[in-house]
Amino acid sequence: MPPLSLIVSTLRSAGCVFAEDEAELLLQTATTTAELTAMVERRAAGLPLEHVLGWAHFCGLRVAVDPGVFVPRRRxxxxxxxxxxxxxxxxxxxxxxxxxxxxxxxxxxxxxxxxxxxxxxxxxxxxxxxxxxxxxxxxxxxxxxxxxxxxxxxxxxxxxxxxxxxxxxxxxxxxxxxxxxxxxxxxxxxxxxxxxxxxxxxxxxxxxxxxxxxxxxxxxxxxxxxxxxxxxxxxxxxxxxxxxxxxxxxxxxxxxxxxxx
CATH class of the missing domain: 3.40.50.150 (Vaccinia Virus protein VP39)
Structure with missing residues (x-):
């Protein structure tokens, strides 16, 4: 797996404000190096984090969120x-x-x-x-x-x-x-x-x-x-x-x- 620091640097360069937190989530979700690389590339390209992960935290639940589906907001x-x-x-x-x-x-x-x-x-x-x-x-x-x-x-x-x-x-x-x-x-x-x-x-x-x-x-x-x-x-x-x-x-x-x- 790529080191956390490299993922953070890639996400930060792409403008992700919470690059450290996002990098941790990507590392926890990916099951292979190839999958992680693809996920980082999609996030760096501007896809919502929840679409990249395939889920969102909402009211203590992990809710599946598919590409093209509205992402539930914390508010x-x-x-x-x-x-x-x-x-x-x-x-x-x-x-x-x-x-x-x-x-x-x-x-x-x-x-x-x-x-x-x-x-x-x-x-x-x-x-x-x-x-x-x-x-x-x-x-x-x-x-x-x-x-x-x-x-x-x-x-x-x-x-x-x-x-x-x-x-x-x-x-x-x-x-x-x-x-x-x-x-x-x-x-x-x-x-x-x-x-x-x-x-x-x-x-x-x-x-x-x-x-x-x-x-x-x-x-x-x-x-x-x-x-x-x-x-x-x-x-x-x-x-x-x-x-x-x-x-x-x-x-x-x-x-x-x-x-x-």
Missing amino acids: TEFLARQAIELARAAGGSERRAVVVDLCCGSGALGAAVAAAVPHLDLHAADIEAAAVRCARRNLAGLGGHVHEGDLFAPLPSDLMGRVDVLIANVPYVPSQDVELLPAEARVHEPRVALDGGCDGLEVMRRVITAAPSWLAPGGSLLVESSERQAPHAVDAFTGGGLRARLATCDELYATVVIGTR
Whole structure:
């Protein structure tokens, strides 16, 4: 195997800020010298570290992340924590909480909730075929059902009016700002997972419009937004007939809007 110092030097020259940490992960993951060399070359060429490794850490889990699939962000762990609290409150000895993860990507959010709250009825959906394949691998051992299609369209109709926790990590980057994103996201993640339309809230509004029909009484919709967009998102929730509140985390620089039926 190449020495750690050589890998660190190669990654640092390529602009990797956390070259030492990344080098350690690559060394731990690769099983042969040839595999390690190829992984270092892909990372130095600009591929996201998670795509090179084939996995990402999320809420204490190792989540598979295939090339071309949206990489779960650390700040989104705050969204997962909010969903876990609500799922725990909704479930009990008499019933299984129903949780839906829309725009699921790798299925990281659904996996985090299912790992923390046993005996869920978990469904996830994404419009991207690569994401659906990845999510099925991540959720198979957790009893999750993954559907391919646009937002609510592929979900079983018998979920209508029964969803306790609806997680929708929708794209919320305004279209004109997508080109300003780091190349790791802009080049290697699907645009449909990033682009939220003119003001970044177009997909969110579609979810809000349909959500009341799917939520159980007292059920909640959770979305992540930027701090700047949050007041507009709250207005959209309220206009859609949901009782809205904000949850924020300074440590992760995360903002979550929660709307309850």
